[in-house]
Amino acid sequence: MKSVRIIPCLDVDNGRVVKGVNFLDLRDAGDPVELAAHYDNQGADELVFLDIAASPQAQKTMVDVVHRTAEQVFIPFTVGGGIRSLEDARRILRAGADKVSVNTAAIERPELVTELAEEFGRQCVVVAVDAKRAEKGSGKFEVFSHGGRTATGLDAKSWIQEVVQRGAGEILQTSMDKDGTLNGFDLVMLRELGSECNVPLIASGGVGNLEHLVEGVTKGGADAVLAASIFHFGDHTISEAKQHMKEAGISVRPHQ
Amino acid sequence: MTGVPLIAVLDYGIGNLRSAQKALEHLGVEALLTDNEEIINRADALVLPGVGSFGRCISALEETGLRELTKSAAQEAAEGGRPFLGICVGLQMLYERSEETPGLKGLGVINGEVELVSGVDKLPQMQWNLLKAENHLMFEGNEQESWAYFVHSYAAPISSHTVATCVYGKEVCAAIAQNNLWATQFHPEKSGKVGLQILENFVSLVGVDS
Numbered sequence: 001m002k003s004v005r006i007i008p009c010l011d012v013d014n015g016r017v018v019k020g021v022n023f024l025d026l027r028d029a030g031d032p033v034e035l036a037a038h039y040d041n042q043g044a045d046e047l048v049f050l051d052i053a054a055s056p057q058a059q060k061t062m063v064d065v066v067h068r069t070a071e072q073v074f075i076p077f078t079v080g081g082g083i084r085s086l087e088d089a090r091r092i093l094r095a096g097a098d099k100v101s102v103n104t105a106a107i108e109r110p111e112l113v114t115e116l117a118e119e120f121g122r123q124c125v126v127v128a129v130d131a132k133r134a135e136k137g138s139g140k141f142e143v144f145s146h147g148g149r150t151a152t153g154l155d156a157k158s159w160i161q162e163v164v165q166r167g168a169g170e171i172l173q174t175s176m177d178k179d180g181t182l183n184g185f186d187l188v189m190l191r192e193l194g195s196e197c198n199v200p201l202i203a204s205g206g207v208g209n210l211e212h213l214v215e216g217v218t219k220g221g222a223d224a225v226l227a228a229s230i231f232h233f234g235d236h237t238i239s240e241a242k243q244h245m246k247e248a249g250i251s252v253r254p255h256q
Numbered sequence: 257m258t259g260v261p262l263i264a265v266l267d268y269g270i271g272n273l274r275s276a277q278k279a280l281e282h283l284g285v286e287a288l289l290t291d292n293e294e295i296i297n298r299a300d301a302l303v304l305p306g307v308g309s310f311g312r313c314i315s316a317l318e319e320t321g322l323r324e325l326t327k328s329a330a331q332e333a334a335e336g337g338r339p340f341l342g343i344c345v346g347l348q349m350l351y352e353r354s355e356e357t358p359g360l361k362g363l364g365v366i367n368g369e370v371e372l373v374s375g376v377d378k379l380p381q382m383q384w385n386l387l388k389a390e391n392h393l394m395f396e397g398n399e400q401e402s403w404a405y406f407v408h409s410y411a412a413p414i415s416s417h418t419v420a421t422c423v424y425g426k427e428v429c430a431a432i433a434q435n436n437l438w439a440t441q442f443h444p445e446k447s448g449k450v451g452l453q454i455l456e457n458f459v460s461l462v463g464v465d466s
Contacts, residue, residue, distance in 0.1 A: 001386060003386075
Protein backbone atom coordinates (compact mmCIF):
# COMPACT_ATOMS: atom_id res chain seq x y z
CA MET A 1 0.00 0.00 0.00
CA LYS A 2 1.23 3.42 -0.86
CA SER A 3 0.77 5.98 1.89
CA VAL A 4 1.46 9.69 1.71
CA ARG A 5 3.77 11.41 4.16
CA ILE A 6 3.03 14.82 5.67
CA ILE A 7 6.24 16.69 6.35
CA PRO A 8 6.43 19.98 8.23
CA CYS A 9 9.45 22.00 7.19
CA LEU A 10 11.39 24.04 9.70
CA ASP A 11 13.52 26.83 8.25
CA VAL A 12 16.26 27.41 10.79
CA ASP A 13 18.35 30.56 11.07
CA ASN A 14 21.07 30.30 13.70
CA GLY A 15 19.07 27.98 15.92
CA ARG A 16 15.63 29.60 15.50
CA VAL A 17 12.77 28.58 13.23
CA VAL A 18 11.67 31.15 10.69
CA LYS A 19 9.54 30.96 7.59
CA GLY A 20 10.15 33.18 4.64
CA VAL A 21 7.47 34.60 2.40
CA ASN A 22 8.97 34.21 -1.08
CA PHE A 23 12.21 33.56 0.83
CA LEU A 24 12.65 37.25 1.68
CA ASP A 25 10.48 38.41 4.54
CA LEU A 26 11.30 36.31 7.60
CA ARG A 27 9.19 35.74 10.68
CA ASP A 28 10.24 33.96 13.89
CA ALA A 29 8.35 30.82 14.83
CA GLY A 30 10.27 29.23 17.69
CA ASP A 31 12.75 26.69 18.94
CA PRO A 32 13.44 23.96 16.36
CA VAL A 33 13.78 21.07 18.82
CA GLU A 34 10.62 21.99 20.67
CA LEU A 35 8.73 22.43 17.43
CA ALA A 36 10.06 19.09 16.11
CA ALA A 37 8.83 17.25 19.22
CA HIS A 38 5.50 19.05 18.95
CA TYR A 39 5.03 17.91 15.34
CA ASP A 40 6.06 14.37 16.25
CA ASN A 41 3.32 14.35 18.91
CA GLN A 42 0.81 15.66 16.39
CA GLY A 43 1.59 12.74 14.09
CA ALA A 44 4.02 14.22 11.55
CA ASP A 45 5.49 11.45 9.40
CA GLU A 46 8.84 13.08 8.90
CA LEU A 47 10.55 16.44 9.42
CA VAL A 48 12.80 18.63 7.36
CA PHE A 49 15.20 21.17 8.86
CA LEU A 50 16.47 23.72 6.41
CA ASP A 51 19.47 25.74 7.54
CA ILE A 52 18.88 29.02 5.74
CA ALA A 53 21.91 30.80 7.18
CA ALA A 54 24.23 28.04 5.96
CA SER A 55 27.38 29.65 7.35
CA PRO A 56 30.09 27.64 9.18
CA GLN A 57 28.86 29.01 12.51
CA ALA A 58 25.22 28.20 11.65
CA GLN A 59 26.28 24.69 10.69
CA LYS A 60 27.71 24.10 14.16
CA THR A 61 24.45 25.33 15.64
CA MET A 62 22.57 22.94 13.32
CA VAL A 63 24.65 19.94 14.42
CA ASP A 64 23.64 20.79 17.99
CA VAL A 65 19.96 21.10 16.97
CA VAL A 66 20.19 17.68 15.26
CA HIS A 67 21.82 16.14 18.33
CA ARG A 68 19.12 17.40 20.65
CA THR A 69 16.35 16.45 18.23
CA ALA A 70 17.66 12.89 17.93
CA GLU A 71 17.38 12.50 21.70
CA GLN A 72 13.65 13.06 21.74
CA VAL A 73 12.18 12.70 18.28
CA PHE A 74 11.79 9.17 16.93
CA ILE A 75 10.59 9.80 13.41
CA PRO A 76 12.84 10.35 10.38
CA PHE A 77 14.28 13.78 9.71
CA THR A 78 16.24 15.41 6.94
CA VAL A 79 18.66 18.31 7.17
CA GLY A 80 19.41 20.63 4.28
CA GLY A 81 21.21 23.91 3.73
CA GLY A 82 24.93 24.45 3.55
CA ILE A 83 25.91 20.81 3.02
CA ARG A 84 28.75 21.00 0.54
CA SER A 85 30.90 17.95 1.19
CA LEU A 86 30.96 14.37 2.46
CA GLU A 87 32.34 15.69 5.72
CA ASP A 88 29.46 18.15 6.19
CA ALA A 89 27.02 15.31 5.53
CA ARG A 90 28.82 12.93 7.87
CA ARG A 91 28.66 15.43 10.76
CA ILE A 92 24.91 15.86 10.31
CA LEU A 93 24.23 12.12 9.93
CA ARG A 94 26.44 11.16 12.85
CA ALA A 95 24.58 13.69 14.99
CA GLY A 96 21.41 11.72 14.30
CA ALA A 97 19.78 12.95 11.06
CA ASP A 98 18.49 10.29 8.66
CA LYS A 99 18.98 12.12 5.40
CA VAL A 100 20.76 15.14 4.03
CA SER A 101 19.36 17.40 1.38
CA VAL A 102 21.60 19.15 -1.13
CA ASN A 103 20.79 21.86 -3.62
CA THR A 104 23.28 24.56 -4.64
CA ALA A 105 26.33 22.40 -3.90
CA ALA A 106 24.97 19.67 -6.19
CA ILE A 107 24.36 22.18 -8.98
CA GLU A 108 27.92 23.45 -8.67
CA ARG A 109 29.39 19.96 -8.46
CA PRO A 110 26.96 17.17 -9.47
CA GLU A 111 29.53 14.50 -8.46
CA LEU A 112 28.62 15.34 -4.85
CA VAL A 113 25.34 13.43 -5.31
CA THR A 114 27.21 10.36 -6.55
CA GLU A 115 29.69 10.55 -3.69
CA LEU A 116 27.00 10.94 -1.05
CA ALA A 117 25.03 7.98 -2.44
CA GLU A 118 28.14 5.79 -2.55
CA GLU A 119 29.21 6.72 0.96
CA PHE A 120 25.90 6.75 2.81
CA GLY A 121 23.46 4.96 0.53
CA ARG A 122 20.90 6.60 -1.72
CA GLN A 123 18.20 6.50 0.96
CA CYS A 124 20.23 9.21 2.73
CA VAL A 125 20.37 11.56 -0.24
CA VAL A 126 17.64 14.07 -0.98
CA VAL A 127 18.16 16.53 -3.80
CA ALA A 128 16.18 19.74 -3.41
CA VAL A 129 15.16 21.29 -6.71
CA ASP A 130 13.92 24.88 -6.61
CA ALA A 131 12.29 25.63 -9.95
CA LYS A 132 10.40 28.39 -11.68
CA ARG A 133 8.26 28.40 -14.82
CA ALA A 134 10.47 29.27 -17.78
CA GLU A 135 9.32 31.31 -20.77
CA LYS A 136 5.58 31.33 -21.30
CA GLY A 137 4.38 28.54 -23.54
CA SER A 138 7.67 26.60 -23.35
CA GLY A 139 6.20 24.16 -20.78
CA LYS A 140 9.66 24.10 -19.20
CA PHE A 141 10.91 24.82 -15.72
CA GLU A 142 14.23 26.36 -14.77
CA VAL A 143 16.31 25.38 -11.75
CA PHE A 144 17.36 28.12 -9.31
CA SER A 145 20.20 27.92 -6.82
CA HIS A 146 21.21 29.89 -3.71
CA GLY A 147 17.82 29.72 -2.02
CA GLY A 148 16.01 30.65 -5.21
CA ARG A 149 18.05 33.77 -5.96
CA THR A 150 20.20 32.59 -8.85
CA ALA A 151 18.98 31.32 -12.21
CA THR A 152 21.08 28.37 -13.37
CA GLY A 153 19.85 27.83 -16.92
CA LEU A 154 19.31 24.15 -16.05
CA ASP A 155 16.13 22.48 -17.24
CA ALA A 156 14.43 21.02 -14.17
CA LYS A 157 13.31 17.81 -15.83
CA SER A 158 16.78 16.92 -17.14
CA TRP A 159 18.33 17.93 -13.84
CA ILE A 160 16.05 15.61 -11.90
CA GLN A 161 16.88 12.77 -14.28
CA GLU A 162 20.59 13.41 -13.83
CA VAL A 163 20.52 13.47 -10.01
CA VAL A 164 18.36 10.34 -9.83
CA GLN A 165 20.87 8.60 -12.08
CA ARG A 166 23.65 9.81 -9.80
CA GLY A 167 21.97 8.32 -6.76
CA ALA A 168 19.40 10.74 -5.32
CA GLY A 169 16.96 8.69 -3.26
CA GLU A 170 14.31 11.36 -3.15
CA ILE A 171 13.49 14.69 -4.79
CA LEU A 172 12.23 17.69 -2.84
CA GLN A 173 10.64 19.89 -5.42
CA THR A 174 9.81 23.51 -4.59
CA SER A 175 7.98 25.91 -6.86
CA MET A 176 9.64 29.30 -6.56
CA ASP A 177 6.60 30.88 -8.17
CA LYS A 178 4.33 29.48 -5.48
CA ASP A 179 6.50 29.43 -2.38
CA GLY A 180 5.09 31.71 0.30
CA THR A 181 1.96 32.58 -1.69
CA LEU A 182 -0.32 30.19 0.23
CA ASN A 183 -2.37 29.61 -2.92
CA GLY A 184 -1.45 26.00 -3.60
CA PHE A 185 1.22 23.83 -5.23
CA ASP A 186 2.17 24.36 -8.86
CA LEU A 187 0.31 21.25 -9.98
CA VAL A 188 1.39 21.53 -13.60
CA MET A 189 5.01 21.52 -12.49
CA LEU A 190 4.49 18.61 -10.12
CA ARG A 191 2.92 16.48 -12.84
CA GLU A 192 5.45 17.46 -15.46
CA LEU A 193 8.56 16.93 -13.31
CA GLY A 194 7.19 13.88 -11.52
CA SER A 195 6.11 12.01 -14.60
CA GLU A 196 9.40 10.23 -15.19
CA CYS A 197 10.79 10.35 -11.68
CA ASN A 198 11.11 6.82 -10.27
CA VAL A 199 12.15 7.88 -6.77
CA PRO A 200 9.78 9.43 -4.22
CA LEU A 201 8.91 13.05 -4.85
CA ILE A 202 8.10 15.56 -2.10
CA ALA A 203 5.95 18.51 -3.19
CA SER A 204 6.71 21.89 -1.65
CA GLY A 205 5.84 25.54 -2.07
CA GLY A 206 2.48 27.26 -1.82
CA VAL A 207 0.42 25.29 0.70
CA GLY A 208 -2.14 27.59 2.31
CA ASN A 209 -4.91 25.19 3.26
CA LEU A 210 -5.62 21.51 3.72
CA GLU A 211 -7.21 21.06 0.32
CA HIS A 212 -3.91 22.08 -1.24
CA LEU A 213 -2.26 19.07 0.41
CA VAL A 214 -4.91 16.79 -1.12
CA GLU A 215 -4.44 18.32 -4.59
CA GLY A 216 -0.68 17.79 -4.41
CA VAL A 217 -1.37 14.07 -4.25
CA THR A 218 -4.51 13.59 -6.32
CA LYS A 219 -3.69 16.12 -9.05
CA GLY A 220 0.07 16.51 -8.70
CA GLY A 221 0.99 12.88 -8.04
CA ALA A 222 3.30 13.67 -5.10
CA ASP A 223 4.49 10.91 -2.73
CA ALA A 224 4.83 13.31 0.17
CA VAL A 225 3.70 16.85 0.90
CA LEU A 226 5.73 19.48 2.70
CA ALA A 227 4.38 22.62 4.33
CA ALA A 228 5.47 25.19 6.87
CA SER A 229 3.27 28.22 7.46
CA ILE A 230 -0.07 26.46 7.84
CA PHE A 231 1.40 24.37 10.64
CA HIS A 232 3.75 26.85 12.32
CA PHE A 233 1.16 29.47 13.04
CA GLY A 234 -1.39 27.00 14.33
CA ASP A 235 -3.84 27.40 11.43
CA HIS A 236 -4.01 23.62 11.23
CA THR A 237 -2.60 20.68 13.14
CA ILE A 238 -0.96 17.70 11.46
CA SER A 239 -3.80 15.47 12.67
CA GLU A 240 -6.35 17.76 11.00
CA ALA A 241 -4.35 17.52 7.80
CA LYS A 242 -4.34 13.73 8.04
CA GLN A 243 -8.05 13.57 8.75
CA HIS A 244 -8.71 15.79 5.75
CA MET A 245 -6.55 13.64 3.46
CA LYS A 246 -8.11 10.45 4.72
CA GLU A 247 -11.58 11.81 3.97
CA ALA A 248 -10.36 12.57 0.46
CA GLY A 249 -9.50 8.88 0.06
CA ILE A 250 -5.72 9.20 0.51
CA SER A 251 -3.92 6.58 2.61
CA VAL A 252 -2.08 8.21 5.51
CA ARG A 253 -0.64 6.87 8.74
CA PRO A 254 -3.26 7.54 11.40
CA HIS A 255 -2.27 9.64 14.38
CA GLN A 256 -1.11 7.05 16.95
CA MET B 257 20.20 -10.07 35.90
CA THR B 258 20.75 -7.02 38.05
CA GLY B 259 20.75 -3.33 37.28
CA VAL B 260 20.17 -1.64 33.97
CA PRO B 261 20.60 -3.83 30.87
CA LEU B 262 23.56 -3.02 28.65
CA ILE B 263 22.80 -3.07 24.95
CA ALA B 264 25.64 -2.90 22.44
CA VAL B 265 24.76 -1.23 19.16
CA LEU B 266 27.37 -2.51 16.73
CA ASP B 267 29.32 0.40 15.26
CA TYR B 268 30.90 -0.54 11.98
CA GLY B 269 31.03 2.94 10.51
CA ILE B 270 27.81 2.93 8.52
CA GLY B 271 25.46 5.95 8.28
CA ASN B 272 23.26 7.02 11.13
CA LEU B 273 23.64 4.49 13.93
CA ARG B 274 23.02 7.13 16.55
CA SER B 275 19.24 6.98 16.31
CA ALA B 276 19.04 3.32 17.39
CA GLN B 277 21.22 4.14 20.38
CA LYS B 278 19.15 7.22 21.31
CA ALA B 279 15.87 5.31 21.08
CA LEU B 280 17.21 2.59 23.39
CA GLU B 281 18.53 5.18 25.86
CA HIS B 282 15.10 6.77 25.82
CA LEU B 283 13.77 3.45 27.15
CA GLY B 284 16.12 3.67 30.12
CA VAL B 285 18.71 1.07 29.16
CA GLU B 286 22.42 1.68 28.78
CA ALA B 287 23.10 1.66 25.04
CA LEU B 288 26.64 1.88 23.73
CA LEU B 289 27.59 2.45 20.13
CA THR B 290 30.69 0.28 19.96
CA ASP B 291 33.07 -1.92 17.99
CA ASN B 292 34.88 -2.98 21.17
CA GLU B 293 34.84 -6.77 21.51
CA GLU B 294 35.08 -6.73 25.27
CA ILE B 295 31.98 -4.50 25.57
CA ILE B 296 30.16 -6.52 22.90
CA ASN B 297 30.92 -9.74 24.80
CA ARG B 298 29.61 -8.48 28.11
CA ALA B 299 26.51 -6.72 26.71
CA ASP B 300 23.12 -8.23 27.62
CA ALA B 301 21.85 -7.85 24.06
CA LEU B 302 23.13 -6.77 20.67
CA VAL B 303 21.65 -4.55 17.98
CA LEU B 304 22.88 -4.63 14.39
CA PRO B 305 21.62 -1.59 12.49
CA GLY B 306 22.31 -1.09 8.82
CA VAL B 307 21.60 1.41 6.07
CA GLY B 308 22.82 1.71 2.51
CA SER B 309 23.61 -1.33 0.41
CA PHE B 310 24.02 -4.98 1.41
CA GLY B 311 27.50 -5.07 -0.10
CA ARG B 312 28.72 -1.95 1.65
CA CYS B 313 27.37 -3.12 5.02
CA ILE B 314 28.89 -6.62 4.74
CA SER B 315 32.25 -5.16 3.66
CA ALA B 316 32.21 -2.65 6.50
CA LEU B 317 31.44 -5.42 8.98
CA GLU B 318 34.41 -7.37 7.63
CA GLU B 319 36.72 -4.35 7.69
CA THR B 320 35.96 -3.65 11.34
CA GLY B 321 36.64 -7.32 12.14
CA LEU B 322 33.15 -7.84 13.53
CA ARG B 323 31.84 -10.34 10.98
CA GLU B 324 32.49 -13.61 12.83
CA LEU B 325 31.51 -12.21 16.19
CA THR B 326 28.24 -10.86 14.75
CA LYS B 327 27.49 -14.13 13.02
CA SER B 328 28.02 -16.26 16.11
CA ALA B 329 26.02 -13.85 18.28
CA ALA B 330 23.09 -14.02 15.85
CA GLN B 331 23.32 -17.81 15.76
CA GLU B 332 23.37 -17.97 19.54
CA ALA B 333 20.24 -15.78 19.70
CA ALA B 334 18.49 -17.98 17.15
CA GLU B 335 19.11 -20.90 19.50
CA GLY B 336 17.55 -19.02 22.41
CA GLY B 337 20.66 -17.32 23.76
CA ARG B 338 21.54 -13.66 24.14
CA PRO B 339 18.97 -11.42 22.36
CA PHE B 340 19.98 -9.97 19.01
CA LEU B 341 18.09 -7.43 16.92
CA GLY B 342 18.86 -6.69 13.28
CA ILE B 343 17.45 -3.52 11.70
CA CYS B 344 16.91 -2.90 7.97
CA VAL B 345 20.12 -4.03 6.20
CA GLY B 346 20.91 -5.56 9.61
CA LEU B 347 18.05 -7.97 8.86
CA GLN B 348 19.16 -8.59 5.28
CA MET B 349 22.74 -9.41 6.30
CA LEU B 350 21.48 -12.38 8.33
CA TYR B 351 20.66 -14.20 5.07
CA GLU B 352 22.99 -16.19 2.81
CA ARG B 353 23.11 -13.61 0.04
CA SER B 354 21.32 -10.69 -1.62
CA GLU B 355 20.33 -9.96 -5.19
CA GLU B 356 21.67 -6.46 -4.55
CA THR B 357 25.29 -7.65 -4.40
CA PRO B 358 25.58 -10.98 -6.18
CA GLY B 359 28.60 -13.06 -5.28
CA LEU B 360 28.99 -11.61 -1.80
CA LYS B 361 28.25 -13.89 1.13
CA GLY B 362 25.89 -12.74 3.83
CA LEU B 363 26.18 -13.99 7.40
CA GLY B 364 24.11 -17.04 6.47
CA VAL B 365 22.42 -17.37 9.86
CA ILE B 366 19.09 -17.71 8.06
CA ASN B 367 18.65 -19.64 4.84
CA GLY B 368 17.62 -17.86 1.69
CA GLU B 369 18.31 -14.87 -0.50
CA VAL B 370 17.24 -11.24 -0.13
CA GLU B 371 15.38 -10.11 -3.26
CA LEU B 372 14.50 -6.87 -5.04
CA VAL B 373 10.98 -5.70 -4.22
CA SER B 374 9.05 -6.14 -7.47
CA GLY B 375 5.78 -4.96 -8.96
CA VAL B 376 6.05 -1.31 -7.91
CA ASP B 377 6.82 1.88 -9.85
CA LYS B 378 8.84 3.56 -7.09
CA LEU B 379 11.82 2.29 -5.13
CA PRO B 380 12.98 2.60 -2.44
CA GLN B 381 9.80 2.08 -0.48
CA MET B 382 10.31 5.20 1.59
CA GLN B 383 7.21 5.61 3.69
CA TRP B 384 5.16 4.47 6.64
CA ASN B 385 3.27 1.27 6.04
CA LEU B 386 0.71 -0.75 7.93
CA LEU B 387 2.10 -3.90 9.57
CA LYS B 388 0.25 -7.15 9.25
CA ALA B 389 1.69 -8.76 12.34
CA GLU B 390 1.42 -12.21 13.82
CA ASN B 391 0.64 -12.72 17.45
CA HIS B 392 4.25 -12.38 18.59
CA LEU B 393 5.93 -10.80 21.62
CA MET B 394 7.55 -8.28 19.25
CA PHE B 395 4.20 -6.57 18.74
CA GLU B 396 2.74 -6.81 22.23
CA GLY B 397 1.40 -3.57 23.65
CA ASN B 398 0.80 -2.02 20.24
CA GLU B 399 -2.61 -1.26 18.83
CA GLN B 400 -4.12 -3.48 16.19
CA GLU B 401 -3.24 -0.99 13.50
CA SER B 402 0.51 -0.47 13.79
CA TRP B 403 2.37 1.60 11.21
CA ALA B 404 6.13 1.52 10.80
CA TYR B 405 8.68 3.48 8.77
CA PHE B 406 10.37 1.66 5.89
CA VAL B 407 13.28 2.65 3.65
CA HIS B 408 14.38 -0.20 1.42
CA SER B 409 14.43 -1.61 -2.09
CA TYR B 410 15.26 -5.22 -1.18
CA ALA B 411 13.48 -7.59 1.18
CA ALA B 412 13.85 -11.05 2.71
CA PRO B 413 11.69 -13.87 1.36
CA ILE B 414 8.53 -14.63 3.27
CA SER B 415 9.15 -17.84 5.23
CA SER B 416 8.35 -19.62 8.47
CA HIS B 417 10.49 -17.00 10.26
CA THR B 418 8.30 -14.12 9.07
CA VAL B 419 6.30 -12.53 11.90
CA ALA B 420 5.06 -9.42 10.07
CA THR B 421 4.51 -8.29 6.52
CA CYS B 422 3.39 -5.14 4.76
CA VAL B 423 1.95 -4.61 1.31
CA TYR B 424 4.07 -2.70 -1.21
CA GLY B 425 3.25 -3.89 -4.69
CA LYS B 426 2.86 -7.34 -3.16
CA GLU B 427 3.23 -8.77 0.32
CA VAL B 428 6.71 -7.95 1.64
CA CYS B 429 8.55 -9.38 4.66
CA ALA B 430 8.56 -6.73 7.41
CA ALA B 431 9.97 -8.65 10.38
CA ILE B 432 11.37 -12.05 11.27
CA ALA B 433 12.01 -13.88 14.51
CA GLN B 434 13.65 -17.11 15.56
CA ASN B 435 13.80 -17.48 19.33
CA ASN B 436 15.80 -14.49 20.59
CA LEU B 437 16.94 -13.47 17.13
CA TRP B 438 14.64 -10.65 16.01
CA ALA B 439 14.99 -8.51 12.92
CA THR B 440 12.91 -5.80 11.29
CA GLN B 441 12.98 -4.50 7.74
CA PHE B 442 11.42 -1.26 9.02
CA HIS B 443 13.14 1.12 11.41
CA PRO B 444 11.71 0.73 14.93
CA GLU B 445 13.94 3.59 16.10
CA LYS B 446 12.16 5.84 13.58
CA SER B 447 8.64 4.49 13.94
CA GLY B 448 7.44 6.71 16.77
CA LYS B 449 5.55 5.10 19.64
CA VAL B 450 4.99 1.83 17.77
CA GLY B 451 8.72 1.44 17.22
CA LEU B 452 9.64 2.34 20.79
CA GLN B 453 7.21 -0.34 22.03
CA ILE B 454 8.90 -2.92 19.78
CA LEU B 455 12.30 -1.93 21.14
CA GLU B 456 10.95 -2.16 24.67
CA ASN B 457 9.65 -5.66 23.92
CA PHE B 458 13.10 -6.57 22.63
CA VAL B 459 14.74 -5.23 25.79
CA SER B 460 12.31 -7.37 27.81
CA LEU B 461 13.99 -10.48 26.35
CA VAL B 462 17.12 -9.70 28.36
CA GLY B 463 17.53 -12.20 31.15
CA VAL B 464 14.68 -14.38 29.97
CA ASP B 465 15.67 -17.87 28.83
CA SER B 466 13.57 -19.19 26.00
